[in-house]
Amino acid sequence: MKQSRPNKKDKKQTYKQYQANRQKRKAVDTTDYAIGIHPVEEAIKGGRTINKIMVAKGKRNKRVHDIIVLAKARRLMIQEVDAKALDRLSNQGNHQGVAAHISPYDYIAFDDMVVAENTLVLALHDLTDVHNFGSILRTCEAVGVDYVIIPERRSVQVNATVTKTSAGAVEHVKIIRVKSLGNALSALKEKGFWIVGADMHAPKDYTEIDYRGKTTIVMGAEDKGLSPHIVRACDHLAAIPMCGKVNSLNVSVATSLLLYEWHRQRHVQNQ
Numbered sequence: 001m002k003q004s005r006p007n008k009k010d011k012k013q014t015y016k017q018y019q020a021n022r023q024k025r026k027a028v029d030t031t032d033y034a035i036g037i038h039p040v041e042e043a044i045k046g047g048r049t050i051n052k053i054m055v056a057k058g059k060r061n062k063r064v065h066d067i068i069v070l071a072k073a074r075r076l077m078i079q080e081v082d083a084k085a086l087d088r089l090s091n092q093g094n095h096q097g098v099a100a101h102i103s104p105y106d107y108i109a110f111d112d113m114v115v116a117e118n119t120l121v122l123a124l125h126d127l128t129d130v131h132n133f134g135s136i137l138r139t140c141e142a143v144g145v146d147y148v149i150i151p152e153r154r155s156v157q158v159n160a161t162v163t164k165t166s167a168g169a170v171e172h173v174k175i176i177r178v179k180s181l182g183n184a185l186s187a188l189k190e191k192g193f194w195i196v197g198a199d200m201h202a203p204k205d206y207t208e209i210d211y212r213g214k215t216t217i218v219m220g221a222e223d224k225g226l227s228p229h230i231v232r233a234c235d236h237l238a239a240i241p242m243c244g245k246v247n248s249l250n251v252s253v254a255t256s257l258l259l260y261e262w263h264r265q266r267h268v269q270n271q
């Protein structure tokens with residue numbers, strides 16, 4: 001028995017499904033990639049396991065050439081690829097002609113923390129923006145933060161965007177994932193840490209807080225801030241004064257202010 005031909009409407013629907021499936025096949029999981037010159041260079045120098053380095057065919061600038069030399073010195077596999085392949089991998093972003101397929105980020109276990117007298121921990125509560133996370137990690141590396149703690153759920157994780165936004169700083173910052181940030185803060189208190197939370201309604205200016213000694217600074221997502229149970233876990237709450245019409249700062253900027261105040265006080269203490 002002859003099957004009836006699909007009508008035009010059926011053909012149109014089938015084509016849409018085909019296109020949707022095609023896009024799914026094209027989508028690339030970039031979690032385990034370092035994309036761009038700085039992220040690739042720092043991944044190599046940081047000792048991350050690298051499966052292969054991909055460089056675009058054609059003319060290369062000196063910085064890409066230097067990465068090739070560095071990769072060869074480490075006996076890493078180098079693959080020449082079409083620039084369009086890197087375009088797809090970076091989602092049409094600025095890949096700068098180089099990318100690396102790397103091992104998954106190796107998070108530190110909470111129990112493996114090494115605590116000293118002036119250890120600084122940054123805890124991020126429900127932060128979901130990967131660009132802010134990358135910027136924060138870049139500041140952490142510059143200031144000298146010992147550990148960054150993030151929750152396993154409802155939080156950013158290390159991926160290609162974070163690696164690129166941090167300019168490779170993610171390779172030099174120790175990041176811990178925990179099931180419960182509240183429990184982690186309680187455990188840090190038992191280790192002798194003072195917990196300082198950023199809160200726009202706090203009675204104290206962030207420069208009035210004493211950050212000397214073991215300190216944990218807690219930052220919340222810029223749209224929600226800190227949850228009540230996290231606020232209760234804090235020993236001090238610090239506010240950033242706002243003199244303009246905007247009522248809050250970008251979380252990466254706010255984090256930088258508190259971290260550099262910690263750095264200033266520590267520098268004064270060591271003089």
